[in-house]
Amino acid sequence: MSESVATETLTADYHASVTALPRSLARHSPKTPALDVLGVTRQYGAYTALQDVNLQIWPGEFITIIGHSGCGKSTLLNLVAGLDRPSSGSVQLYGRTIQGPGPDRAMVFQNYSLLPWMSVRQNVEEALKAALPGQTAAQRAGATDQALRLVGLWPHQAKRPSALSGGQRQRVAIARAFAVQPQVLLLDEPFGALDAITKSHLQDELLELWTGEAEGGIANVLMVTHDIDEAIYLSDRIVVMSNGPRAHIHEVLDVPLPRPRERAALVQDPAYLRLKAHMLHLLGTVLATPH
Amino acid sequence: MTTQTTSTTVVIRPRLDLRAPLIRLGYFLIGLAILALIWTVLAAVRSDLPNLATVGGSLAELFRNPWYSNGPNDKGILNLLLSSLTRVFAGFALGAVIAIPLGILMGSVPVLKRICDPIVQLLRPVSPLAWFPIGLTLFQSAEPATVFIITITALWPTVINTAFGVSNVPQDFKNVARVFQFSRAQYVARVLWPYALPHIVTGLRVSFGIAWMVIVAAEMLSGKSGIGFFVWDAWNALNLPHVVSAILVIGVTGLLFDQLFGWLERRVSYV
Numbered sequence: 001m002s003e004s005v006a007t008e009t010l011t012a013d014y015h016a017s018v019t020a021l022p023r024s025l026a027r028h029s030p031k032t033p034a035l036d037v038l039g040v041t042r043q044y045g046a047y048t049a050l051q052d053v054n055l056q057i058w059p060g061e062f063i064t065i066i067g068h069s070g071c072g073k074s075t076l077l078n079l080v081a082g083l084d085r086p087s088s089g090s091v092q093l094y095g096r097t098i099q100g101p102g103p104d105r106a107m108v109f110q111n112y113s114l115l116p117w118m119s120v121r122q123n124v125e126e127a128l129k130a131a132l133p134g135q136t137a138a139q140r141a142g143a144t145d146q147a148l149r150l151v152g153l154w155p156h157q158a159k160r161p162s163a164l165s166g167g168q169r170q171r172v173a174i175a176r177a178f179a180v181q182p183q184v185l186l187l188d189e190p191f192g193a194l195d196a197i198t199k200s201h202l203q204d205e206l207l208e209l210w211t212g213e214a215e216g217g218i219a220n221v222l223m224v225t226h227d228i229d230e231a232i233y234l235s236d237r238i239v240v241m242s243n244g245p246r247a248h249i250h251e252v253l254d255v256p257l258p259r260p261r262e263r264a265a266l267v268q269d270p271a272y273l274r275l276k277a278h279m280l281h282l283l284g285t286v287l288a289t290p291h
Numbered sequence: 292m293t294t295q296t297t298s299t300t301v302v303i304r305p306r307l308d309l310r311a312p313l314i315r316l317g318y319f320l321i322g323l324a325i326l327a328l329i330w331t332v333l334a335a336v337r338s339d340l341p342n343l344a345t346v347g348g349s350l351a352e353l354f355r356n357p358w359y360s361n362g363p364n365d366k367g368i369l370n371l372l373l374s375s376l377t378r379v380f381a382g383f384a385l386g387a388v389i390a391i392p393l394g395i396l397m398g399s400v401p402v403l404k405r406i407c408d409p410i411v412q413l414l415r416p417v418s419p420l421a422w423f424p425i426g427l428t429l430f431q432s433a434e435p436a437t438v439f440i441i442t443i444t445a446l447w448p449t450v451i452n453t454a455f456g457v458s459n460v461p462q463d464f465k466n467v468a469r470v471f472q473f474s475r476a477q478y479v480a481r482v483l484w485p486y487a488l489p490h491i492v493t494g495l496r497v498s499f500g501i502a503w504m505v506i507v508a509a510e511m512l513s514g515k516s517g518i519g520f521f522v523w524d525a526w527n528a529l530n531l532p533h534v535v536s537a538i539l540v541i542g543v544t545g546l547l548f549d550q551l552f553g554w555l556e557r558r559v560s561y562v
Contacts, residue, residue: 101470107470111463116561116562130471
């Protein structure tokens with residue numbers, strides 16, 4: 001991290017230059033990680049949830065965190081979100097230490113967390129109003145339209161969240177997070193409650209929003225999941241967490257599958273099968289939870 | 292995927308479905324019939340109680356000219372009801388104006404809640420009528436003293452419910468506000484207030500119900516006007532049909548206002 005001091009002042013320019021590169025270049029040439037988790041430990045009283053977690057995420061990467069329940073993967077995500085603070089160590093976004101939550105790390109929550117008393121449109125607009133106060137009303141309306149169209153919910157903009165299905169609600173939550181143009185999009189088991197078909201649709205829509213570049217899309221995605229297939233289908237790298245207490249990163253797996261990925265073709269791809277077998281072994285045997 | 296559906300948003304109005312209210316009304320009528328039966332049996336056993344026909348005649352007589360006014364102690368039934376309602380609303384409104392801000396403060400400042408909670412719990416179970424002498428001492432007159440005890444009555448449920456609503460905003464909503472960096476004002480207007488409002492209205496509903504119960508007793512004590520005064524007056528004149536009529540009028544009025552608050556509750560409910 002010798003450059004971090006120099007880059008701190010140039011973060012914005014640097015970020016723009018790196019993320020403007022094509023994804024393939026951006027992934028291999030950056031000097032400052034988009035996200036840098038540095039020796040993070042999180043204790044709750046006498047209980048140590050996370051111990052000495054180190055992780056670098058490079059601009060443009062799609063990363064998933066996987067592990068058994070209680071392995072601290074949501075804790076790690078909350079630390080990145082700034083909703084929780086590490087007991088020791090730090091998390092940095094483009095070289096700046098994260099001090100608290102912010103729209104540059106917009107989050108899609110497990111239970112959607114839409115404000116139920118507002119319409120779909122208001123949910124997105126209020127987030128925009130808060131996150132990007134410099135926007136004019138017209139810009140805000142335009143950004144809201146765009147985000148809602150991207151997830152196919154523009155025709156439903158006047159509805160309350162309670163009138164939508166689970167998949168639609170999560171689409172609104174994704175649109176809301178996308179609209180504020182985060183540098184890293186965080187997702188906490190976003191599709192866990194959805195049926196398989198809806199889930200695969202939403203996975204594909206998420207991949208469309210993830211352009212790997214800051215301009216007009218989302219450069220980085222950090223997602224917590226407990227679904228092995230989902231992790232492989234979506235990720236560049238998969239972070240496998242060990243079980244808590246004192247959870248740490250057990251292994252980071254590269255996903256050597258070219259994009260765009262084809263679900264039907266994947267199930268016969270030897271690389272996919274090897275990776276899946278390895279993960280099943282990890283989660284089923286090596287990190288099996290004693291019950 | 293959206294282009295073909297951009298033109299019109301069809302607003303589907305739910306068709307007015309009368310079945311559920313009609314069924315509710317049916318059960319209500321069955322209940323009323325059972326009540327009438329019990330009363331008839333009771334009136335047959337105790338001949339000093341007025342039977343339904345007498346009560347019906349008394350009601351008809353009272354409502355023949357409900358708005359008349361022959362001086363301060365002789366007014367029509369709806370005139371009396373109106374003076375009771377005016378008093379209740381004055382006390383209730385004053386109570387709400389104190390209770391809602393106090394509840395918001397208690398709900399958002401934990402220290403304040405810890406200080407005020409024991410006091411609220413101490414005063415809440417006290418019958419509001421016990422405050423009447425204090426009111427008389429403070430205001431030297433029965434009229435403001437009555438409003439005073441209604442205010443005290445209306446305070447507690449609203450304070451407790453408002454504090455509960457304000458202090459129980461789910462963490463999920465707070466996290467949304469934090470992640471998207473809602474301003475203080477935006478948090479209050481878009482998260483805190485919409486979440487707490489249904490709780491506040493429920494508190495107001497309970498407060499009003501109790502205030503309406505208390506006003507009758509208070510007017511029996513203060514004895515100048517109002518429906519409670521009417522009951523006491525009728526009892527002194529040994530006019531039991533008037534007493535029973537008044538009970539019915541008080542009950543129906545309370546029911547109507549409870550329905551009104553129920554409707555308000557549904558209006559502010561976000562589910």
